[in-house]
Amino acid sequence: MHLPDKVSGLFLVGLGVAAAYGGSRLPPVPGQQIGPDVFPMVVGIGLAICGALIALGIGRHFEEEAEADLAAHSDQPAPGATRSKWAVGLKVLLPPALLLFYVVAVDRLGFVPTGAVMVLATALALGARLKLALPLALIAPVGVHLVFYKLLRVPLPDGLLPMPW
Amino acid sequence: MDTLYEALRLVFQPDVMLAILLASIYGLVVGSLPGLSATMATALLVPITFYLSPIAAVATIIAASAMAIFSGDIPGCLLRIPGTPASAAYTDEAYAMTRKGQPELALGICVWFSAIGGIIGTISLIVLAPPLANMALEFSTYEYFWLAFLGLMCSTLVARSSPVKAIASMLIGLLISCIGMENPAGTPRFTFGATDLLGGIEPIPALVGVFALSEVMRAMTTAEPPRLPRRRFGSILKGMIALTRKYPKPQVRGNIVGIIIGVLPGAGADMAAWVSYAMSKRLSKEPEKFGTGHPEGLIEAGASNNASLASGWVPSLLFGIPGDTITAIAIGVLFMKGLNPGPTLFTEKASSMYALYIIFIIANILMIPLGIIMIRIASFVLRAPRSAIMPVIVLLCAVGSFATGNNLFLVITLAAFGVIGYVMERNGYPVAALVLGIIMGTMVEQSFVTSLIKSDGSIWPFFSRPVAAILAALTFAALLWPAFIWVNQRRRRAAA
Numbered sequence: 001m002h003l004p005d006k007v008s009g010l011f012l013v014g015l016g017v018a019a020a021y022g023g024s025r026l027p028p029v030p031g032q033q034i035g036p037d038v039f040p041m042v043v044g045i046g047l048a049i050c051g052a053l054i055a056l057g058i059g060r061h062f063e064e065e066a067e068a069d070l071a072a073h074s075d076q077p078a079p080g081a082t083r084s085k086w087a088v089g090l091k092v093l094l095p096p097a098l099l100l101f102y103v104v105a106v107d108r109l110g111f112v113p114t115g116a117v118m119v120l121a122t123a124l125a126l127g128a129r130l131k132l133a134l135p136l137a138l139i140a141p142v143g144v145h146l147v148f149y150k151l152l153r154v155p156l157p158d159g160l161l162p163m164p165w
Numbered sequence: 166m167d168t169l170y171e172a173l174r175l176v177f178q179p180d181v182m183l184a185i186l187l188a189s190i191y192g193l194v195v196g197s198l199p200g201l202s203a204t205m206a207t208a209l210l211v212p213i214t215f216y217l218s219p220i221a222a223v224a225t226i227i228a229a230s231a232m233a234i235f236s237g238d239i240p241g242c243l244l245r246i247p248g249t250p251a252s253a254a255y256t257d258e259a260y261a262m263t264r265k266g267q268p269e270l271a272l273g274i275c276v277w278f279s280a281i282g283g284i285i286g287t288i289s290l291i292v293l294a295p296p297l298a299n300m301a302l303e304f305s306t307y308e309y310f311w312l313a314f315l316g317l318m319c320s321t322l323v324a325r326s327s328p329v330k331a332i333a334s335m336l337i338g339l340l341i342s343c344i345g346m347e348n349p350a351g352t353p354r355f356t357f358g359a360t361d362l363l364g365g366i367e368p369i370p371a372l373v374g375v376f377a378l379s380e381v382m383r384a385m386t387t388a389e390p391p392r393l394p395r396r397r398f399g400s401i402l403k404g405m406i407a408l409t410r411k412y413p414k415p416q417v418r419g420n421i422v423g424i425i426i427g428v429l430p431g432a433g434a435d436m437a438a439w440v441s442y443a444m445s446k447r448l449s450k451e452p453e454k455f456g457t458g459h460p461e462g463l464i465e466a467g468a469s470n471n472a473s474l475a476s477g478w479v480p481s482l483l484f485g486i487p488g489d490t491i492t493a494i495a496i497g498v499l500f501m502k503g504l505n506p507g508p509t510l511f512t513e514k515a516s517s518m519y520a521l522y523i524i525f526i527i528a529n530i531l532m533i534p535l536g537i538i539m540i541r542i543a544s545f546v547l548r549a550p551r552s553a554i555m556p557v558i559v560l561l562c563a564v565g566s567f568a569t570g571n572n573l574f575l576v577i578t579l580a581a582f583g584v585i586g587y588v589m590e591r592n593g594y595p596v597a598a599l600v601l602g603i604i605m606g607t608m609v610e611q612s613f614v615t616s617l618i619k620s621d622g623s624i625w626p627f628f629s630r631p632v633a634a635i636l637a638a639l640t641f642a643a644l645l646w647p648a649f650i651w652v653n654q655r656r657r658r659a660a661a
Contacts, residue, residue, distance in 0.1 A: 128552035
């Protein structure tokens with residue numbers, strides 16, 4: 001998701017103004033000049049100024065220099081442009097989406113089945129063959145469960161599939 | 166002497182020793198995998214440290230981060246892909262040596278001079294910390310405010326990006342730290358009525374999201390790195406003593422620069438390596454050899470990044486102000502384990518401090534044998550396909566974040582910060598500044614508001630105390646430095 005500096009800069013202006021406004025509405029502490037409103041207001045105003053500078057393209061010059069420097073020092077292949085932009089965009093969102101799935105499902109399904117789904121989906125999305133992805137999805141959650149549940153005593157939910165330990 | 170004896174007793178416990186060994190192996194493996202940085206290795210360790218004794222917890226972080234910074238050199242040297250950002254500065258040089266048929270020499274330099282740099286950095290920590298602690302006892306909230314602010318400014322200065330964007334990232338971090346009721350007035354702020362937000366944003370899931378989850382997201386779009394050709398290495402340490410004798414100056418310079426950059430709050434190993442490599446090239450007698458597989462720059466920068474790692478603990482331990490992102494994580498662990506950073510740490514918990522020094526030295530000595538083993542098995546480790554490693558990392562992120570508070574809201578925080586980190590990185594907003602903002606926000610606000618209340622709203626005391634005035638001047642210098650460079654470049658271009 002590459003945005004032009006104008007868009008991200010203006011977004012920051014909005015965020016800064018909203019923060020400063022939200023801060024200014026906080027109730028003061030009785031009998032004291034300095035309340036909880038001061039810090040968000042200072043930060044919000046600073047953020048709005050930075051956003052405006054970014055939208056105006058100030059400081060862009062430093063970034064170009066750093067990019068050129070980095071490009072000269074590594075020859076990692078550029079992201080593949082073969083697939084459509086949307087497919088790539090959705091794939092990027094897979095890991096956070098799987099985490100939300102974890103939040104919704106872990107109490108009902110239990111840690112091991114939920115983990116297996118997450119591992120399988122990530123592995124396949126990264127181009128693993130089933131021969132690798134399936135055993136990984138079966139072994140990795142059990143191993144993680146063993147370490148965190150048994151050794152570190154993190155209360156991971158059992159759900160449908162309680163482990164023997 | 167008693168304290169030293171006590172410290173030795175603390176360190177030479179079976180659990181601490183085992184923690185050092187396992188964390189070292191973990192750090193070596195994670196650091197050597199391209200895309201997985203030393204910071205990420207440390208962030209994923211934090212949930213595990215909850216369940217260890219205080220000394221063992223700190224030991225795992227020290228050992229894992231030192232090893233990861235070294236082992237990032239391995240793929241850089243063999244594949245021209247830096248394993249951690251701290252190795253990026255001299256990857257070309259190391260790879261040129263491999264192409265000339267001297268991979269043993271390049272890797273030998275990396276492991277040998279990394280270890281020496283680490284030990285010298287530790288000595289600087291031992292020497293610098295007590296006098297600075299004495300000075301810090303006199304500090305009031307005004308000085309703490311400027312110190313914290315200076316740290317934030319430095320973190321924006323060293324980001325290899327637009328300084329305006331770096332400052333914006335830092336301010337976003339400060340804004341995130343405002344969420345919740347952890348402020349001097351105890352008023353809930355920006356919670357939008359959600360009870361889960363009342364306690365504020367937990368830094369650890371946020372860190373794991375920004376550094377680990379967003380890396381998995383990036384892996385979804387980039388091509389898999391090439392496989393390492395299988396090869397047999399000759400003796401790794403051969404010729405190191407001769408090189409140590411031949412290049413005394415670059416070594417000393419690298420170590421000193423690394424120490425200085427490490428001590429600066431906010432600036433860390435990546436910066437140290439870039440500065441040292443550039444300096445080595447400029448001051449060398451044979452600058453034309455740089456880039457063709459010349460050991461000099463490699464020695465200087467390799468020593469520098471490991472030296473900065475140890476000296477980065479100076480501001481962290483003394484003021485609770487992180488020297489870089491790794492110590493930012495470490496500070497959280499120190500607080501959790503009752504080793505609250507601050508000048509009194511040196512008087513009240515002196516044995517723990519000594520224990521920390523000893524762990525640093527052990528980790529850096531251990532780096533040589535373990536590093537050599539790692540180099541020899543690197544072709545096997547680096548053969549592991551990314552599609553097998555990343556899924557496990559997603560799972561570890563989820564469990565690790567959950568374990569910080571046994572609360573599923575933390576997993577949502579993790580997912581949100583993964584997205585934030587990914588979008589920011591893609592658009593040139595440095596995430597390290599964001600993380601430091603989140604971690605230091607409470608401290609900056611605390612010292613800022615307390616100072617203002619003490620002075621009855623007047624700004625004058627922020628500048629009238631001598632140390633505060635010096636720190637303020639440094640902060641403004643850091644703020645205006647990019648503008649100065651820009652004007653200077655314009656003038657030179659106009660003259661040419």
